Amino acid sequence: MKAKIYLFCRILFIFNAILFSPKGTRAQQSKFELGFTYGPSNFLGDLGGNAGKGAGFLKDLTPSLTHFMTGFHAGYRPHEYIHFRFSANVGKVEGADSLIKGVGGYEEARKTRDQHFRSNIREAFFAAEIYPTAFLWEDDPEDLTHKIRPYAVLGVGVFHFNPQAQYVHPDGSRTWVDLKPLRTEGQGMSQYPDRKEYKLTQLNIPYGVGIQYFLNDNIALSFEIINRKTFTDYIDDVSTRYISNDDFYAYFGEGTEQAKMAIQMANKTAFANGGIYRTGYGIGSKRGTPANNDAYFASAMKISIRLGRNEQYQNHGRGSDVKCPIQKF
DSSP, rough: HHHHHHHHHHHHHHHHHHHTOTTTTTBBOSEEEEEEEEEEEESSSSOOOOOOOSSGGGGOOOOOGEEEEEEEEEEEEEEEEEEEEEEEEEEEEEEGGGGGGOOOOOOOOHHHHHOOOOOEEEEEEEEEEEHHHHTOOOOOOOTOOOEEEEEEEEEEEEOOOEEEEEETTTSSEEEEEEEEGGGGTTTTTTTTSSSSSOOOOOEEEEEEEEEEEEESSSSEEEEEEEEEEEEOSSSOOOOSSSHHHHHHHHHTTTTTTHHHHHHHHHHHHHTTTOOOOOSSSTTBBSOOTTTTEEEEEEEEEEEEOOOOOOOOOTTOOOOOOOOOOOOOO
């Protein structure tokens, strides 16, 4: 009889061990989190940049025009190795040819162009965060003893921008004016059917990398760099070629204030040359590079807080409290 009881207890012990294995008794983390981001952001486009020919990414960077982007995010984590995240951010981007450090090369053409802009940015995006170490190398994805985790970000979003530049009045005073209504490159004019009006709300593709550090089971700090690929070349209102002043007079009216603004905003070379437009910046000359769309990126610190309490099994991994009698042989 004792042997049967012992055998029954052994089976019960194994069954409970399966149900209450160490993996099952780890802290059950909340699948939802909230957090905030804050960090520097920069514009990558036609205006500004460094010496030499205009190029992508860091060659387009003007460090002195760094601004800051801030926002919040809400996340859902079905597994430790993948997070889904909704983010909403606000920031500002800016570019200015006058800040280019000329060394006598190709950059001198952009510096002479003398265009500038600023724009507020409002964006929202949905993205996936992939944590490869949690999937490949950590013994247990729920084990947060691995406090440092690199990750990749890829998503899709929408953003709103509105480029502005300073208009110099006859008395020398300056006013920031919206550039889109001035149609500085003939956008929407009948004589330029290939130059459509651009929309101020557009799609973007956020992508980047980051590294996360867990302060404890519920709070994590991250540093990430996320670039935004866009599908417009008009964040800075510069893309293609110069048009004639007569086009602005014909569209806005001879002598109107709006025509005067459009003429000044479209071609700034006269301000650096005694009121005379420089050679090479006239009708049909290159104003921007339409082959490369504009972009912007942010390097941000992110704090994430997992919601809810961690729940432990009451037996704390000890399995069943059923004790089997000692079997003597």
